[in-house]
Amino acid sequence: MKKCIACGMPMEDISDFAANDPGKDYCVHCSRPDGEMQSFEEKKENLTRFIVRTQGFDENAARKIAEDMMRKLPAWKEYFD
Amino acid sequence: MKISSRQIQKQNTRKKIIDTAYRVFSEKGFSVPSSVIAAEAGVSHGSIFAHFPTMNDLLNSLLSDFGDKIGTSLHVLAKKCDSVENLLKEHLKVLEEYEAFYSRFISERDRLPDEAKNAFAMIQSTAAFHFSSVIEHEIEKGTVKKLPTHILFNTWLGLVHYYLMNKDFFSDSNVSVIKRYGPELISAYLKLIKNESEVY
Numbered sequence: 680m681k682k683c684i685a686c687g688m689p690m691e692d693i694s695d696f697a698a699n700d701p702g703k704d705y706c707v708h709c710s711r712p713d714g715e716m717q718s719f720e721e722k723k724e725n726l727t728r729f730i731v732r733t734q735g736f737d738e739n740a741a742r743k744i745a746e747d748m749m750r751k752l753p754a755w756k757e758y759f760d
Numbered sequence: 761m762k763i764s765s766r767q768i769q770k771q772n773t774r775k776k777i778i779d780t781a782y783r784v785f786s787e788k789g790f791s792v793p794s795s796v797i798a799a800e801a802g803v804s805h806g807s808i809f810a811h812f813p814t815m816n817d818l819l820n821s822l823l824s825d826f827g828d829k830i831g832t833s834l835h836v837l838a839k840k841c842d843s844v845e846n847l848l849k850e851h852l853k854v855l856e857e858y859e860a861f862y863s864r865f866i867s868e869r870d871r872l873p874d875e876a877k878n879a880f881a882m883i884q885s886t887a888a889f890h891f892s893s894v895i896e897h898e899i900e901k902g903t904v905k906k907l908p909t910h911i912l913f914n915t916w917l918g919l920v921h922y923y924l925m926n927k928d929f930f931s932d933s934n935v936s937v938i939k940r941y942g943p944e945l946i947s948a949y950l951k952l953i954k955n956e957s958e959v960y
Contacts, residue, residue, distance in 0.1 A: 680832070687831070688835065688889075689832055689835050689836070691836075692839075729885075729889075730881075730885060730888075731910075732892070732909055732910065733885075733888035733889070733891070733892040733909050733910055733913055734881075734884060734885070734888050734910050734913060734914065735908070735910030735911065735913075735914060736881075743878075744878055744881045744882070744885070747875075747878045747881075747882075748878075748882055748885070751824075
């Protein structure tokens with residue numbers, strides 16, 4: 680099963696892919712309204728806000744977790760080298 | 761590219777070490793020395809260090825595999841859920857599959873290295889992702905009380921984790937706590953969070 684290069688989410692249904700395009704390597708949650716992939720900073724902030732909202736973590740702890748998640752993903756490799 | 765038999769053997773040994781560590785950590789906790797894992801896996805002590813220079817490397821590889829497996833299971837099962845009740849059932853089904861290791865992991869998490877602690881947060885983030893999309897939909901419909909998503913999620917997790925972390929009080933050693941108490945936990949939690957007219 681293909682996984683999103685920007686967040687790691689498995690993508691199986693067409694609606695999981697950005698712009699409903701199975702040729703894309705990133706998911707609907709990692710794309711902007713125009714279908715382009717979010718930038719590193721956008722993704723980091725979105726992930727941080729998501730962790731705070733759904734798990735209630737302190738913002739700094741959430742940001743660190745967001746960075747650690749992104750560190751393992753192919754889309755953001757160059758930002759951690 | 762053709763893989764040589766030496767490379768295949770190397771991959772098999774690595775897998776054997778990870779699988780054995782998973783079982784030994786589940787049974788005895790994360791402070792087990794590498795010599796015990798080597799003996800249980802039937803490999804030399806040096807072989808472990810050839811694959812994993814430190815115990816942290818072994819632990820991080822194992823947790824990365826575990827996080828991928830549990831994350832994919834959660835994703836596949838939770839995606840089809842249209843109600844919070846079904847989602848909780850699927851969540852428990854996944855936890856039951858990995859119960860022994862997961863219980864050790866949550867019990868010893870604060871004594872593990874940072875990368876291992878973060879693996880825990882990543883697993884919970886996958887669960888929280890599915891939980892939030894289902895529960896926020898139910899809040900919108902008025903079937904679940906209007907409480908912050910993180911309070912609803914942490915209350916559920918806190919309840920389940922309490923039973924897992926105190927398994928010796930709740931269940932005989934061979935009986936799954938999730939199997940035994942899961943239906944009661946789901947029913948009680950739903951009664952707590954559902955708007956009264958929706959409780960059944």
